[in-house]
Amino acid sequence: MTNLAKVPGQPGEAAGPEGPQSAGAEAAAAATAGSHGAATAEPAVAATKEWREVWHRFATNRLALVGTVLVLLLLATAAFAPLIAPQDPYRQDLMNTLQAPSGSHLFGTDSLGRDQFSRVVYGSRIAVLVGVASIVLTVIIGVALGAVAGYFGRFYDTLVMRVADVFFAFPLLIGSIIIITVTGRGVTPVIIALAVFGWATVARLLRSSVLSTREMDYVHAARALGAGHRRIILRHILPNSIAPVLIYATFNVGTAVVAEASLSFLGVGVSPEVPEWGNMLAVGRGFIGVYDYMWTLPSLAVVLTTLGFIFVGDGLRDALDPKLR
Amino acid sequence: MGRYVVRRLGQMVVVLLGATMILFACLFVIPGDPVGSLAGSDKARDPAVIAQLHQRYGLDDPLAVQYGNYIKRLVQGDMGEDFTQRRPVSEILAPKLVNTAKLAVVAIVFDMVIGMLVGVVAALRRYSLLDTVVTLATTIVVGFPTFVIGMLLLNTFAVQLKWVPVIGDPGDPKQIILPALTLALVDAALVARLTRGTMLEILRADYVKTAVAKGVPRRQVLLKHVLRNSVIPVITYIGISFGTLLGGALITEVIFNWDGVGMAMNTAVQQQNNPIIIGVATWGVLIFVLLNLLVDLLYAVLDPRIRLG
Numbered sequence: 001m002t003n004l005a006k007v008p009g010q011p012g013e014a015a016g017p018e019g020p021q022s023a024g025a026e027a028a029a030a031a032t033a034g035s036h037g038a039a040t041a042e043p044a045v046a047a048t049k050e051w052r053e054v055w056h057r058f059a060t061n062r063l064a065l066v067g068t069v070l071v072l073l074l075l076a077t078a079a080f081a082p083l084i085a086p087q088d089p090y091r092q093d094l095m096n097t098l099q100a101p102s103g104s105h106l107f108g109t110d111s112l113g114r115d116q117f118s119r120v121v122y123g124s125r126i127a128v129l130v131g132v133a134s135i136v137l138t139v140i141i142g143v144a145l146g147a148v149a150g151y152f153g154r155f156y157d158t159l160v161m162r163v164a165d166v167f168f169a170f171p172l173l174i175g176s177i178i179i180i181t182v183t184g185r186g187v188t189p190v191i192i193a194l195a196v197f198g199w200a201t202v203a204r205l206l207r208s209s210v211l212s213t214r215e216m217d218y219v220h221a222a223r224a225l226g227a228g229h230r231r232i233i234l235r236h237i238l239p240n241s242i243a244p245v246l247i248y249a250t251f252n253v254g255t256a257v258v259a260e261a262s263l264s265f266l267g268v269g270v271s272p273e274v275p276e277w278g279n280m281l282a283v284g285r286g287f288i289g290v291y292d293y294m295w296t297l298p299s300l301a302v303v304l305t306t307l308g309f310i311f312v313g314d315g316l317r318d319a320l321d322p323k324l325r
Numbered sequence: 326m327g328r329y330v331v332r333r334l335g336q337m338v339v340v341l342l343g344a345t346m347i348l349f350a351c352l353f354v355i356p357g358d359p360v361g362s363l364a365g366s367d368k369a370r371d372p373a374v375i376a377q378l379h380q381r382y383g384l385d386d387p388l389a390v391q392y393g394n395y396i397k398r399l400v401q402g403d404m405g406e407d408f409t410q411r412r413p414v415s416e417i418l419a420p421k422l423v424n425t426a427k428l429a430v431v432a433i434v435f436d437m438v439i440g441m442l443v444g445v446v447a448a449l450r451r452y453s454l455l456d457t458v459v460t461l462a463t464t465i466v467v468g469f470p471t472f473v474i475g476m477l478l479l480n481t482f483a484v485q486l487k488w489v490p491v492i493g494d495p496g497d498p499k500q501i502i503l504p505a506l507t508l509a510l511v512d513a514a515l516v517a518r519l520t521r522g523t524m525l526e527i528l529r530a531d532y533v534k535t536a537v538a539k540g541v542p543r544r545q546v547l548l549k550h551v552l553r554n555s556v557i558p559v560i561t562y563i564g565i566s567f568g569t570l571l572g573g574a575l576i577t578e579v580i581f582n583w584d585g586v587g588m589a590m591n592t593a594v595q596q597q598n599n600p601i602i603i604g605v606a607t608w609g610v611l612i613f614v615l616l617n618l619l620v621d622l623l624y625a626v627l628d629p630r631i632r633l634g
Binding site: 063162163165166169170171172173174175177178179181182254258261262265266267268278281284285288289292295299302303306307310311314 | 336339340343344347348351354464465467468469470471472473476477479480484485491569571572575576579580590591594595597599602603605606609610613614
């Protein structure tokens with residue numbers, strides 16, 4: 001498990017020092033610098049222009065494009081799994097177990113003769129489902145509580161942040177196992193478990209960026225014009241403080257996919273017969289050095305997925321905030 | 326400093342109380358009767374035996390009383406008895422904690438040495454081929470989950486190259502290398518990136534320029550000014566990443582058959598041995614919280630702005 005929570009805020013050049021690419025990005029950054037001040041002061045007016053520049057910076061980042069391709073590939077595989085998979089991922093063929101990769105079984109067959117390629121393809125569905133759903137849930141809880149803590153401050157701040165500290169103190173996997181011990185295994189428990197022990201970081205991130213946004217002139221102006229808390233938070237504060245959360249969320253789809261695969265690998269994720277990457281690896285682990293395709297190919301699926309989201313996250317961070325480069 | 330320490334300790338107590346409440350609640354709401362399997366198979370259960378077991382484990386007391394007792398026992402180091410061997414959880418877990426601690430310490434040493442070395446070299450040779458390779462490698466390694474790294478290392482160095490036995494004598498010091506490396510690699514990559522970034526920032530700082538301008542030898546500038554200041558974020562990072570390390574230890578220990586708390590938890594999950602599961606989680610939280618406290622205090626010592634601010 002990688003702890004990517006620290007990545008967005010850290011100094012350094014994650015995107016790599018490739019000459020021509022960063023020159024382009026820096027030129028774009030320089031071009032933005034002029035309009036940036038105006039944009040922060042009056043977000044509504046300069047919004048379209050700013051987004052175009054963000055997109056430009058993202059599109060000129062090679063790793064970000066590689067990541068985008070990987071993520072799109074994953075989404076397409078998940079969406080069209082029945083069309084791509086040559087066989088039913090549950091179909092056992094006990095006469096053809098442990099077949100090495102070949103024309104008829106691209107990724108070979110497992111110990112029950114199930115087609116590994118079909119299982120990897122269908123595995124993308126669980127990965128996308130759990131990855132996206134758990135992150136959406138994490139962000140919803142984290143943003144709601146983080147905004148309340150940062151905006152209202154005082155009692156709410158102390159309450160929310162102390163509760164966040166408590167959940168933050170649980171290592172993700174250990175916390176998730178406890179929840180699953182209570183609820184039983186399955187897709188929904190995994191999603192809930194990951195969100196329950198993930199929201200604290202989002203709440204912290206959002207709170208700290210709300211704290212600085214709250215003091216901006218346009219917020220004071222909105223308040224002076226009689227805008228209510230709800231309007232100020234939704235229209236003025238959130239749009240201007242959500243960027244770190246978006247970056248974190250993108251990074252962490254990959255982390256969630258890994259966490260889910262880890263739980264299944266340990267036998268506490270989804271049921272063992274479900275085509276899922278962690279399940280495949282749990283079986284493949286027994287064949288290390290004997291039938292290596294059993295674990296290397298599902299591993300590749302996990303790695304490419306994680307890298308895809310990390311690259312997109314990196315690119316998004318550099319595009320949204322060139323100062324962090 | 327004194328007030329800062331007191332405030333920080335207070336926060337820690339609150340976190341621990343909250344965490345134990347969650348753990349206790351889980352212990353309580355876990356479906357099924359916790360003494361069920363002890364009382365025999367489904368059909369042969371004797372209600373009298375069940376009642377007796379309930380009484381022995383205090384399962385009939387009110388919730389608040391049970392929580393109070395739980396905390397009282399926890400403070401005394403008593404984590405209850407496990408369900409399968411009926412031995413104290415703390416007694417079962419103690420030797421396993423030692424094993425995990427060994428693994429974690431070696432991993433952190435690998436982590437810091439590899440990470441900082443690579444980061445420093447990359448920062449000093451900025452934009453060189455080496456720097457590019459390092460940056461790309463660290464970016465890619467981060468995408469490798471613990472179980473993939475573990476299986477890759479196991480396959481490469483134990484199965485194929487036979488440098489280390491796949492299943493060897495637990496006393497053999499060589500046995501620790503692969504699991505520790507597995508735990509360390511991802512964090513080492515992050516530490517390398519962190520060190521490189523911080524170094525580059527510090528190399529541009531005014532006090533470094535001043536030191537260079539007044540003719541301090543390069544070596545001394547690097548050691549006294551640059552390196553010293555770039556250690557601070559790394560220490561913080563290592564402290565925070567310890568929680569991840571514990572999670573990673575779970576997977577690593579299972580892959581390498583390392584007899585630590587991770588293995589204990591894995592076995593307990595399969596046997597539904599809840600006291601062990603909760604015991605491991607309690608230790609995990611406790612260690613994480615204590616380490617964070619330590620890091621924060623260290624940080625306050627290193628950087629006066631923290632304790633005064």
